[in-house]
Amino acid sequence: xxxxxxxxxxxxxxxxxxxxxxxxxxxxxxxxxxxxxxxxxxxxxxxxxxxxxxxxxxxxxxxxxxxxxxxxxxxxxxxxxxxxxxxxxxxxxxxxxxxxxxxxxxxxxxxxxxxxxxxxxxxxxxxxxxxxxxxxxxxxxxxxxxxxxxxxxxxxxxxxxxxxxxxxxxxxxxxxxxxxxxxxxxxxxxxxxxxxxxxxxx
Amino acid sequence: xxxxxxxxxxxxxxxxxxxxxxxxxxxxxxxxxxxxxxxxxxxxxxxxxxxxxxxxxxxxxxxxxxxxxxxxxxxxxxxxxxxxxxxxxxxxxxxxxxxxxxxxxxxxxxxxxxxxxxxxxxxxxxxxxxxxxxxxxxx
Numbered sequence: 001x002x003x004x005x006x007x008x009x010x011x012x013x014x015x016x017x018x019x020x021x022x023x024x025x026x027x028x029x030x031x032x033x034x035x036x037x038x039x040x041x042x043x044x045x046x047x048x049x050x051x052x053x054x055x056x057x058x059x060x061x062x063x064x065x066x067x068x069x070x071x072x073x074x075x076x077x078x079x080x081x082x083x084x085x086x087x088x089x090x091x092x093x094x095x096x097x098x099x100x101x102x103x104x105x106x107x108x109x110x111x112x113x114x115x116x117x118x119x120x121x122x123x124x125x126x127x128x129x130x131x132x133x134x135x136x137x138x139x140x141x142x143x144x145x146x147x148x149x150x151x152x153x154x155x156x157x158x159x160x161x162x163x164x165x166x167x168x169x170x171x172x173x174x175x176x177x178x179x180x181x182x183x184x185x186x187x188x189x190x191x192x193x194x195x196x197x198x199x200x201x202x
Numbered sequence: 203x204x205x206x207x208x209x210x211x212x213x214x215x216x217x218x219x220x221x222x223x224x225x226x227x228x229x230x231x232x233x234x235x236x237x238x239x240x241x242x243x244x245x246x247x248x249x250x251x252x253x254x255x256x257x258x259x260x261x262x263x264x265x266x267x268x269x270x271x272x273x274x275x276x277x278x279x280x281x282x283x284x285x286x287x288x289x290x291x292x293x294x295x296x297x298x299x300x301x302x303x304x305x306x307x308x309x310x311x312x313x314x315x316x317x318x319x320x321x322x323x324x325x326x327x328x329x330x331x332x333x334x335x336x337x338x339x340x341x
Binding site: 050163165166167168169179180181182183184185186188189190192193196197 | 225226228229231232233235236238242245246295296297298304305307309
């Protein structure tokens, strides 16, 4: 029964990543080949300080050095916590930006300026600062699409089924086995672990 | 009571070692790294040696060898674990305990469990050093 549950959750993870990338080829919420031997599913909240630390210290490099080079698949999942008042708005705007191929620009800015907008609630201003007025207008239209909210809700439900209790949590899946890693880990240690999974032929 | 305590503590140390040794040592290294207390070299050193130390301690406790000294070692290790876990929990780090492999969040439950084990180890120290039995009878 436990095996069946794990298999279903893995399928859900794989489907969720595939969906976002196939719907829009410009998407960077999930980077790397769907068939990669190793995949990392990150459940993150834009207003959580530990998520900012993991993103800036570790995941940006993992994306560049591993996912963008096709060694692994790295997928972002939104897991906005109830305690964070502006996290859902931030997730909505980042998800909308993804449809314009601007996910990295917006999510990097949201994490970079987290201290400010977490206090003031000025999430939209952060997005304004990294997009052209035309892009900004489009993102407002896309953000109103119920599919965006539905996708966030689906990510939350998936995380809940994966028994995620805190953010950030990464699920590193290799050979069909998911391993949850909660909290902030450093790039060198995560990199060494990934290298051990990928083997010498990476 | 002394026998029961050393058997229970020994079995738990062996199980803790088993859950770490059956997975990649680097996965345990990631658990240690998430506590954000040690430099990289120390993370690797602890990840490599702690499961073996737990295994050795567990086996010796079950066998009842060097009990007077090993009960102190067990209490010291559990005390160290509890201190680190309490500090991390109240710092708000949403991390895994790392106690028995991956996937168990650090929580009040894990703190209570480690506290209970520490209490057991301290009782074992008292019992093995004879503090609760009064002076030994003269031959």
